[in-house]
Amino acid sequence: MVQLNGRVDARVLDVAGGTGEVVKLVCKLADYNNIDGLDAAKGMLEVAQQSGLYKEIFHTLFTINTGLAHDTYDAVICCGGVGPGHITLDGFQEMLNLVKPGGYVINVMRRLYTLEYPGYKELSPMLQQWESEGKIKLLEESVFDGYFPGYEGITTVFQKL
Template identity: 40%
Template sequence: MSVQENYDNWEEIFRVRDKEEQQISVTEKVTYYNTNATNYEESMAAGDYSGPRLTASLLHKYLKGRLDAKILDVCGGTGLVIRELRKFASYNNADGLDAAENMMAVAKENGLYNNIFPQYFTLESDVPSNSYDALSSCGAFLPGHLKAEVVTKMCDIVKPGGYVVIVMRKHFTDYDSNLMQLRPLVHKLADTKQMELIEECVTENYVNGHDGLKIVLRKPC
């Protein structure tokens, strides 16, 4: 199978457009991630995936070179975000959380994460409150993956003064019934002063010609 064919297969896992694709279960998705962990990065390159670089750039912008800043990379997979982040500076205190254990193993072997948490990220995830300086989520808010509601858990996890950085395909917030709630939730968090909305903007050519959405939240001190 060519790299492009493998990327096209990933697209079927990432994208849910109609009822037929809704039949891909969460278990099947995780199994596919685990089975294809070793070729994931090559396949994403075939789709011109700029998400990790965009996410890393935002993390570095706000962490301002604090190399010991504690970072949680949610749905981090093989650690692409942290790999890109280390091109800016030698950040050395990142942990990864992902349901696909084989993906996490690749990141761990490459020295990208200090600790790994092989679990789904939900409102019930057992990550302590106020425990990280920054939390990143790259390409994880998509149909059949993270639910919009977990943005509140993300905000709970970061310390006062900490950042939540979300990068995703913009069009998922336009048509998916659950992910349409994400931006209203973000604005509610800002309106109620639970978080500060630092950035919210659309970026071109996020992946495979699709626009991306960048959101950065900061917890008030």
């Protein structure tokens, strides 16, 4: 697990955050108090807003240019937002843009997409290329069972250099 140097005030963006279920889990690890949420589903964000989980909420699609300030966040997290019909691999460039140098990008998605879907099979090679170019340090690419009933998940963590 990425540690943000014990800083509960670390600035975090939850991409495709929906109602904030992932943030609830993250806040069990530490009492983070500076998390913003972004999602295209207004109804889900309204639920999240009522819970008080997010400091700021952005109702928008996550694209190559979200309109958010670059080099702003200590970490960007995304769980279940990357996949067909949702965020494309181009979204990883925007995640990289949004984190400060030294910041982290943490993504969790269905592994099947990286094995069978054009446009997602390129995730690992793209990250390896970024690492060879000195843009990132790849910290983790791990597969796990039980992401979704009958499906493995893959967690990818990298640090912006």
